[in-house]
Amino acid sequence: MSGFLTAALVLAAGLFAVGLFGLVARRGVLFQIIALEIMLTGPALAFVAAGAHHGDPAGQGMFVFVLVLAASEVALGLALYLRLARHADAGDSDTIRELRR
Amino acid sequence: MSAAGIFATWAAALALVAMALAVTRPNVVHALIWVVAGLLSLAAGFFALGAGFAGAVQILIYAGAIIAVFVFVVMTIDSGPEAIARERARLAAGWKGPLVLMLLVLAPALLGLLAGPGGQGDGAPLPVPARTLGMLLFGPWALAVEAASAMLIAALLGARHLARREGGR
C-alpha cells in the first residue's frame, strides 16, 4: 500500500470522525445534516484515493454514487427540515422526541 | 511518496481542518462556507490524484449545487445574533463527550491503518481518464447507475411530498 493511500485513508477516517463529532455534538437539525454531508466526504476521499492507487475507474465510479446519495439526502433532509420547522424547534433536535422509550 | 501524493495529502489535510472548523461554527453561514472550503480542497486533492472527473464533479455538483440549495434554505430562516449565541452556548455545553467519542472511533482506525503494510508499490497515484470511467458506468455498471437514478427519484418524491402545502390536495 503506497504511502499516499495510507495518508488518504487516515484523512478519510478523520473526515468521517469529524462528521460523527458534528452529528453527536450539534443540536440543530441543519447542523446535523451538514455533519452528515461531512461524514460522507470521508468515504468519497477514500474511494478516489484507492482508485488512484489501483489505477481503476471503479473508485471514481463509487464516488459518483456517494455524491448521488449525498445529494438525495440533502434534498430529503432539507425538505424534512422545513417541514419539521413548522411543528417544532428545528434548531434544537433534542426537542423532537415525542417517540421514545 | 510522489509529489502528487504529497500534494493530495496536503490538500486533504486542509479539507479536514476546514471541515473541523465547519462543525464547530455557531453560525450556519460560516459553517457552510467552511464546508465549501473543505470541499474545494478535496477537489484539489482529487485533481492531484489524477481523478479529474471526480474533482470536476465535486466542484460543480457538491460545492456548487448542493451547497447552493443549503444556502437557499438557510436564507428562509433567520439566524440572528441570539440564535447564534444559543448555538454557541449549546456547543460549549457539550463538546467534550463527543470529542472523546470521536477519538474513540478514530483511534482504532488510525492504529489499524498505521500498522498496515505501508510503503508498497511505487507510491504514485495512477491517473484514470474520464473515458474509462464512462465505459465503466455505462457498461457493466449500467444497472447500478439506473438504480442510483431511482434513488434520486425516491428522494425527489419524498421532498415533493414534504414540500406540499399544508392541507394540499
Place this chain on the structure above:
Amino acid sequence: MLTPFLALLLVPAPAMGAFLLLGLGPAELNRRAVQTVALVGAVLPAVVMLPLGAYCLMGTCDGIQPIFDLTVGDAVVALALKLDPLSAIVGVTVTLIGACVIGYSIDYMAKAEVPDLRRYFALMNLFLASMLCMVLAGDSIVLFLGWELMGLCSFFLIAYHVTSSRAIAAGRKAFVITRVADAFLLAALLLLFLEAGNVRLDALIPAGIAADELRQGLIAALILAGALGKSAQLPFHTWLPSAMAGPTPVSALLHSATMVAAGAFLLARFAPLMQAVPLVMALTAVLGAATALFGAASAVFQKDVKRLLAYSSISQIGFMLLALGLGEPEVAIAHFVVHAIFKSLLFLSAGDITQIARGTTDISAMRGALWSRPLAFVAFAAGAASLAGIPLVTAGWFSKEAILAAAWLAGPFGVVLWLVAMTAAVLTATYAFRPVFTGLTRIGRPRPSLGGIFTNLPIALLAVATFAVAPLVEPIMEFLGGAAPHPPHAVELVGAAAPFLGIALAAALTFVPGLSLRVARARRMRSGIRIDGIYQVIIVQPFVKMVRWLTGQRGGIADPVGSIPVLVAQRLTAAAIRPLAHDPLDRGWMGLGAGMVRAWGAGRRIQSGRVRDYALALALGLALLLLIAWGTTWR
C-alpha cells in the same frame, strides 16, 4: 375336557352368584326374594359338594380342574381347583355349616331392613364363596384370593351394625390384624412362587422343601404367622373377642366354625413343608398348647356368652395347632370338622336363646332357657357336651382325645404339652357347662316357645350331627391318610375323666354363690391378658402420633417432606428478591416480576428519543467494532 372335577367350579359359583345379585345387582328386590336368593346361593354349594365328596370317597381322590394358564416371563401361573381328601372333607363341612347358618339367618335377621338384609346375605354368600375358593384352591393365587376375601367379608360383617362405632372399631381392628398376617402369608406364597416358578400347590410344596434351609425356614415361619393371625392365636388373638360385635350367625360361621379355623386348614395344606422345618413345628405346637390353655382360662371367666364362645374358639383352634405342630394334620382336620359342627351349634342355639332375651348376650340371658326355649337349650347342651368332650357319645371326645394322645406319644416334650392340654381340657368342660347350668336355673314362670322352621331345622340338624359324627371321626382321619393315635389306656382314662372334673367345677362355679361372685369379679381374666394394651402402647399410639405429627395436627408442618422443599425454595426466592422488593409481602415470582418491571422502566430510558443519543450509541457501537477489528489484527 369334561371330567367330574369340572363340578368343582360349580361349588363356589352359586354363592358368588347370589352375592353378585344381592350385593351389586341394581334391581330392587323384596324381602322374600332376598331371602330366597340367599338361601339358594347357600344351599346349592352343599348340593354340589356332597356328590363330589362321595365321589372322592369312592374313587381315586386326587383331581385338578384348571381354570387358566398363563406365563409371566419364565414362570407359569396356572390357576386351578383341586379335589383331594383334605379339600373334600373341609369342603363338605364348610358347605353344610354354611347352608345351616345362612338358613338360620333367615329367621334370625327377619327384623332387619331390606337393604341391610340384602347387604348381610350378599356378604355371607360372598364369604361362603371365598371360603370354598380357598378350601378347593389348587394354587396359591386362588388360595390367597379366598383368604383375603374372607378377611374383607369379615370386616364388613363385623361392622354390619354400621351405626355402632364399637362394631366399626372392632371390624377395623380385625381387618388390620388379619391383614398383617395376610401380608406374612402373601410373602410366603410369593417366595414359594419364586422358588417354584409356578403357583400350583403341587409344585410349591416340593419346591419349598427343596429350597435352601434359611429360605425354607423363613417360608414356614411366614406361613405359620399367617395362620396364627387368621386363627386368632397368640399373640394375634385380640381381634376375635371384639369381633363378636357382629350378628350372631356371623360369629357362628366366620368367627368360630370356618374362617377362623382356616389357619389350621392352611397349616394342614402345607403340612409337608412345615414338617420339614422342625423348629417351626415345635413353635406351632407350643403356641397351640399355650393358646389352648390361655383361651380356656379366659373363657371360664367371661360374663358374655358370645365372648365366652370366642375364647373357646381361640382355645379349640389352639388344640388344632397343637396337633399340627405334633405332625398330625389329619387329627387336626378331624377336630376342625367336629369343632365346626359343635361351635356353630353353640352359637346358633345361644343366639336363639339370647335373642328372645332382648338382644343382650350376657350369660344371665341364659337363665331359664330350658323352659323358655327348650329345643335351643337342649341343642346348646348337646354342643356343650361335645365341646367338653363327654366320652364315647360326643364327637368332641374322639377328636380331642386323639390330640391328647398325639401329645402324649410325642416323647418327653409331648408330655409337657399333654399336661398343658389336659388342663385346658378340664377348663373347657368348665366354661362349656357354665351357661348350661345357668340355663337350668329357673326364674319366674316362662312360657315355652319355639322359633320358626329356619331356626330350628339347622339347630336340630347340627345337634344330631354332634353325636352322629362321633363314629366318623376315626374314619375321617384314616381317609385323610392318617391314623388315630392311641395312647396307653390309663392316659385315655385320665382324658375321659377330665370333662367330668370340669363339669363339676362348672357346677360349683354356678351354684356356689361365693365362687360365682368371685368369678364375676375376675376382670383381668375376663378381658384376656392385656395384649391389646401392649399393642396399643407399642404400635397404635406411636402410629397415631406419627400420623398426627406428619399431618400437622400437632402444630408442626403438614406433610413435611413435601412442604419443606417448597418452603426452602420460597425462602430462597424471597431472600434473593428482598433487595429488589420494597414490599415485604411481594414474594416469589411476583417480586421477581416487579423487579423486572422496574428494570424495564429504567432500561427503556436508553431509548431517549433524542437523535444525538442515538448517534452516540451508534458511534459507541462502531468504536467497539473497530476496536475488535483492530484488536484481532494487532501483533
Place this chain on the structure above:
Amino acid sequence: MSALLPHIALGLGALAAMLLAPKAPPVAARTAAALGMGLAALFAALRLGLPEGMAVPVLADDGLARFGTLIASLSGLATLVYLRPAPPAREGPALLALATLGAALIAGATHAATLFIGLELVTLSLIALFVLPLTRTALEAGYKLLIMGGAGAAALLMGLAFAYAATGSLELSGWMPGPGLRGDPVLALAAGFLLAGVAFKFALVPFHMWAPDGFQGAPAAAAAFAGAASKAAVAIALLRLAAVGLPEPIWSAGLALAAAASMLLGNFLALRQESLPRMLGYSSVAHSGYLAALVATGTAAPEAVPFYLLAYMPALIAALCIAARIGADAQLADLRGLVWRAPLSGAVLTLALISLAGLPAVAGFIAKIYLFLAILAAGNWLLLAAALIGSGLGLYYYLRFVVVLYRRIPPGQDAPHYPVRAPVETADAPLPLAEALVLGGAGMLLLAAGLVPGPFAAALAGLLP
C-alpha cells in the same frame, strides 16, 4: 436479460405510479405499482429453479436472489394493500415499488455498488414512506431514520472503501482474505465498518434506535416493509457477506456480539410496551438478533435463514397490518376482545404473535428450533444464554397481547368500535377483500409452515448452493 425482468417490472411500475400520481385517480397509481410488484413476483417465481448465473456483472441471478426478489415483491404487495396514511399521499405506491426494487437489488448484490445502492434506495424510499402522513410523529420517525441512515450509510461506505483500498476489488468475492491479505488490518477495519453499516439496516443493537420509533410513528405499512422486506433483503446480503468470508474473527465475533445484545435488549425493552407497533419494533430488533445469530454461527442447514424469514415476515406483516386497521399507534387496550369482534383479524393476529413467540404449531416454532440447534451445534454459550433469556422474555410480552385478544369486554362496557380509530376512509381505500386475502394468506402460510415444514424446508434448501 430475462433475469432482469423482475427489476424492470418494478422500475416500470414505480415510474408509471409516479407519473400517474399527480393527476390520475389514486387507484391508478396503486394499480400500476401493484402490477409492477405482482409481475416482479411472478417473474421471480417463474425463474425459481432455472440455471443460475449472473444477470449483469454487478447482479447475481441465483436462488437466493430470486427468493429475495419474490418475498420482497410479495411483502411489497401486501403492504401496499394496507398503505393508506391519513392525508392522501399519492407518492406512496411509487415509493413502495422503488423500495421493493431496492430490496430486489440487495438480494442479488454481489458487488459493492449494487449492495450500497440497493440499501440506500430502500432507506431513502423508507424515509419518504415514513413521512407520508406528515404528522409530527411521522416526521420525527422519518427524521430519525434519515440521520441514522446517513450515518449508517457513511459507515457502510467507509467499509466498502477500505475493502476496495485493501484488495482493489469491489466484487464481494474479491475480498476473500487470501494468503497475502490474512491479518490485513485495513481489511479488518473494513469488516468492522461494514458490519456497523449492515447492522444499522438490520436494526441490531446498538444500531437499532430508529426501529421502535419508526414502527410507532410511521404508517404501519411502511413499518411492515421496513421490518419484513428490507430486513429479508439485508439478511440475504448478510448471508452473501458471510459466504465470501470476511476477515475472521471480527465478522463472527462482532455479529454474535450484536446478535446477543439485540436478543437481550430487544426482548427486554419490549416487555411492557402498551403500543402494539412499538412492541413489534422492539420485537423486530430481537428477531434481527436471532437472524444474526443464525448467520454468525454459520448454521449447517442452508435453509435456516430463509425459513426464519418465511416464518417472521408473514407474522410481522399481519400484525402490523392489523395494527394499521385499528388506527395509528394501536394500543394494548384497543385489542381487547378483538377475536370476538373481528374473528379473522383476531385469529391471524393470534397466529402471528405465537409464531413470533416461537410456540409450536406455527412456523415460528420451527424457526426457533433451527436457531437453537444452530447455536447448540456451534457451542456458543453466550448466544445460547441470550437466546434462552430472550425467548423467555418474548413469551411474556407476546402472550400478554394474545391474552388480551380473548378477554371479552364485560357486558356493561362499551365495545371499542373496530376499527377503533378509523383511518380516513377515502376512495383509495383498498377493497376489504384484498385485506382479507393478505391476512388469510399470512395466517395460512404460518400454519402451513408450522405444521408441515418439511416441503418448505426442502424447497428452501434447494434454493441455496
Place this chain on the structure above:
Amino acid sequence: MALTALIVLPLLGGIAALFLQRFGRDAERWFSIAVLAAALVALVVAWVGAPPEDAPGPQWLAMVRYQYAPALGLQFLLAMDGLSAALVAVSLALGIVSVIISWNIRKDSGLFHACLLWTVAASNGVFLAMDLLFFAFFWELMLVPSFLLISIWGHGDREAVALKFLVFNAVAGLGLLAAVFWMAATAPEITFDAFVFAEMGIPPVAQVWLLLGFSLAFLTKLPAPPLHAWLPDAHTMAPTAGSILLAGLLLKTGAYGLFRFPGMLFPDGFHVLAPYGLALGAFGTIYGAVLACGQTDAKRLVAYTSIAHMSIVLMGLAGGVHFAMMGAGVEMIAHAFSASALFLLIGALYDRTGTRDLRELGGLQQTAPRFAAAFAVFFSAALAMPGTANFLGEALVITGMFQVNWVLAAVALVSLVVSVVYATRLLKRIVFGAPIRACVVQDLTWSELGPIVVLATGTLLFGLLPQLLLVVLEPAVDAALAPLARP
C-alpha cells in the same frame, strides 16, 4: 395414520368444542364423547393393523414416521407398544368418563370440554411419541389444559393451587428439555429420534446426568416425595373431571416415562441410579400411606394414597426385574381405574353435600346403598384385594422386590397393611356411622353409575383375567429390560 388420529382427533375436537357451545344445549358434550369414541375406534384400528415393517423391535404394534423437517432432524414419530396402547385406551375411556360426570358444568362449558380433550390429546402424545422433541412438547402441553381446569373450574384457593401445579411441573420439565436438547446436540447428526439415541452409546457419566434430568420431570409428575407437594393440593382443588384426569393420565405419564426411557436410553445410568429410585419408592409408599391415614379431606386422602401407589410403581420400575416391571405396568392401569373411581365418587358426594370433610360426612350406607356399594368395591381395589387389578400389580411388584432386596419387599408389604388403615378410615367416615344431616343424599344416578360400572369392570376384569393385560404388557416389558441385561 390411525396413530396420528389418536392425537389429532381430540386436539381438533377440542377446538371445535370451543365453538360448539353456541349450538344448542349439550352439543359440545355429545361431540366430545363422539370424538373420544372415534379415537377409540382409531386405537382399535391401529392395534389390530399389521405391525410396522420398519419398527426397531417386535414389540411395536404400530408406528408412524413422517420426516417433518429432515435437515433439523425433526420428525413426527409415533410408536405404540402394548403399554402405550393400554394407557391410551385408559386415557380415552377416562376422557369419556370425565365428560359424562361433568354434565352439570355450565360455566364456559365449551372451554371446559376443550380442556378435557386437549388433556387427553396431550397425554396420548406423551404415550405415543418416540421423537423426544415431540415427547417434551406434549409433556409441557399437557400442563396447560390441566392448569386451566384447575384454575377456572376448581374449588377453594384454585388460582394459587393451579399456579403451584404449573410451577412444579414446568420447572421440573426443564430437566427433561435440557437433557433432550443435550442429546440432540451431541448426536452425530442432529435428531430427536429416541431409537437413534438408544443406539448412540452415550458415555456412562453423561447417562447419569441425563437420567437425572429425565427423572426430575418424571418423578415430579409421578409424584415421588419430596417432589409431591403439588399433588394433594391440585387433586383437592380440581373439579372432579380434573382430578380424574390428573390421577388417571398425568400421573401415568410420569410412570410411563420412567418405564420407557431409562432402560432404553441410559442403561448404565439406570444401574447407578436405580438403588436411589428403589429407596425413594420405598419411602414414598410408606410416607404417602401414613399421611393418607391422617387426612380429613376425602380427596386429599385419596391423593396421598395415589402417592403411595405410584411409589409402588416407582419401586417396580426401579427394580429392573421382570416381575417388578410387569407389576408396575399393571399397577399403572389399575390405579388409573381405582383412583379415578374414588375421585368420581367423592366428587359426586361433594356435589350433593358441599363438603369433603370426613368429619362432616357419614351414614351413606343407610341413605344411599348404591353409593356405599360402589365405595366398597373401590375400597377393595385401594386395598389391593385379590381379584382386583391392583392386587395383581402390587403382588407382582412385591415378587420382583423379593428378587431385588427383601427389605424392599417387606416395606411394600407394610404399605399393604397401612392401606387397610386409611381405606377403612375412609369407609368408616363416609359410609358407616349414623347418617349426618348433610349426608342424606340422593343415591347414585344412572349417569354416574355408568362410569362407575365401566371403571369397576376394568378393575375386576384385569384382576380376575390378568392374562388380558399381561399378554399385552409382556413384550413391552421384555423390550424395556433387554438393554439392562447388557453388561
